[in-house]
Amino acid sequence: MEHKIDLIGFGGVGQGFVDIIREKGLKLKNDHEVEFKVVSISDLYKGSLHHPDGLCLDKVMNSICESGSLDGYPDQPGLIRGWSTQETIEKSNADSVVEMTFTDVVTGQPAIDHCTWAFSNKKNVVMTNKGPVALAYEKLSKLAEANEVQWLFEGAVMSGSPALRLPKETLTGNEIHEIRGILNGTTNYMLMRMEDGLSYQDALQEAKQLGYAEADPTADIEGYDVLYKVLILANVVLGFPLKREDVLCKGITDVTQSAIDDAKKAGKRWKLIGSLKRTESGVKGIVAPEMVALDDPLAGVSGAMNAITYQCDLSGAITLVGAGAGIKETGFAVLIDLIHIKRGREQEGG
Numbered sequence: 001m002e003h004k005i006d007l008i009g010f011g012g013v014g015q016g017f018v019d020i021i022r023e024k025g026l027k028l029k030n031d032h033e034v035e036f037k038v039v040s041i042s043d044l045y046k047g048s049l050h051h052p053d054g055l056c057l058d059k060v061m062n063s064i065c066e067s068g069s070l071d072g073y074p075d076q077p078g079l080i081r082g083w084s085t086q087e088t089i090e091k092s093n094a095d096s097v098v099e100m101t102f103t104d105v106v107t108g109q110p111a112i113d114h115c116t117w118a119f120s121n122k123k124n125v126v127m128t129n130k131g132p133v134a135l136a137y138e139k140l141s142k143l144a145e146a147n148e149v150q151w152l153f154e155g156a157v158m159s160g161s162p163a164l165r166l167p168k169e170t171l172t173g174n175e176i177h178e179i180r181g182i183l184n185g186t187t188n189y190m191l192m193r194m195e196d197g198l199s200y201q202d203a204l205q206e207a208k209q210l211g212y213a214e215a216d217p218t219a220d221i222e223g224y225d226v227l228y229k230v231l232i233l234a235n236v237v238l239g240f241p242l243k244r245e246d247v248l249c250k251g252i253t254d255v256t257q258s259a260i261d262d263a264k265k266a267g268k269r270w271k272l273i274g275s276l277k278r279t280e281s282g283v284k285g286i287v288a289p290e291m292v293a294l295d296d297p298l299a300g301v302s303g304a305m306n307a308i309t310y311q312c313d314l315s316g317a318i319t320l321v322g323a324g325a326g327i328k329e330t331g332f333a334v335l336i337d338l339i340h341i342k343r344g345r346e347q348e349g350g
């Protein structure tokens with residue numbers, strides 16, 4: 001079965017996903033009987049390409065490596081250059097749109113528009129962008145449902161670790177009354193490197209180079225990225241429409257070198273924690289740094305690794321530890337969502 005896709009946003013994650021398809025395309029075809037064909041790529045500065053029969057991904061990556069843009073992709077009959085993102089989503093022959101543009105922590109745009117255009121044109125959306133899920137979950141879910149398409153976003157929380165599919169599918173039947181975890185790879189990596197003696201700025205620089213940080217890393221260090229993940233977990237896992245303004249949010253900007261040294265002396269370690277708790281009046285969410293004791297399981301989760309614990313009424317506490325950020329890991333999240341869409345189509349007899 002062929003599954004045609006548009007890639008919207010072609011930065012680290014987009015290119016990581018393309019590399020996975022280049023490496024594993026044949027195996028995916030053999031194991032899952034699916035061939036993912038990238039028919040369009042649209043990026044703000046790198047340009048855009050569309051070919052209804054599919055783009056050659058080796059040539060795409062050669063062009064990116066040589067010029068940093070898609071301009072070096074060779075001409076061929078049927079190739080269209082220069083479509084805007086809207087034209088790409090509305091005019092291409094793709095089955096699914098993969099949205100990997102930057103996460104806007106105030107408006108969720110332009111990614112909310114990207115979803116709206118895709119659903120209105122009967123296209124599934126897979127996304128790693130957190131904005132639309134955190135800010136417009138109810139509205140966009142309804143639009144996807146009305147158009148009988150799927151909206152999947154496993155990569156939005158803990159990149160390639162199944163932080164959403166685990167509670168939604170494997171733990172289903174439980175009542176989850178509390179969720180707590182380390183939900184940002186950049187800050188967890190920075191806190192580890194600052195314990196090693198690196199300055200705040202050098203630690204941030206490393207996290208950027210490793211592809212963990214947001215395009216504007218203020219979102220990581222001020223806690224907004226965790227705030228978004230907390231909103232997603234509240235809406236999607238707890239089914240509660242928590243809003244941004246309901247969550248107390250504090251990042252790691254006050255965690256200075258001397259605060260790190262004080263924690264060390266006390267046999268503790270700083271971690272940026274996101275948590276949600278059901279209360280009589282709804283769901284309470286908090287994002288803040290905490291000093292955890294070294295024997296707390298969260299203390300051992302280091303670097304870009306993240307961890308999340310779901311407190312369940314039947315199965316007790318279940319903790320998932322895995323990558324919280326990373327190019328290949330987030331590319332995998334896109335792949336697994338696309339495989340799920342393909343499985344869903346099979347079940348419907350499509």
Ligand SMILES: NC(=O)C1=CN([C@@H]2O[C@H](COP(=O)(O)OP(=O)(O)OC[C@H]3O[C@@H](n4cnc5c(N)ncnc54)[C@H](OP(=O)(O)O)[C@@H]3O)[C@@H](O)[C@H]2O)C=CC1
Nearest residue numbers: 009010011012013043044045101102103128129215325326
């Ligand atoms: N990196 C990670 O570990 C993870 C990332 N995510 C999320 O995935 C998304 C992508 O992350 P990542 O690849 O690292 O980020 P990058 O900043 O590397 O890539 C984002 C790309 O989107 C492009 N872009 C921005 N606005 C538009 C637009 N309006 N239309 C088309 N393209 C646009 C940018 O273009 P240009 O640079 O040319 O301006 C850039 O190439 C983000 O939302 C991020 O929050 C989620 C989980 C983990």
Ligand SMILES: N[C@@H](CC=O)C(=O)O
Nearest residue numbers: 184185186212214325
């Ligand atoms: N910037 C984020 C990327 C994944 O969501 C992080 O560091 O966790």
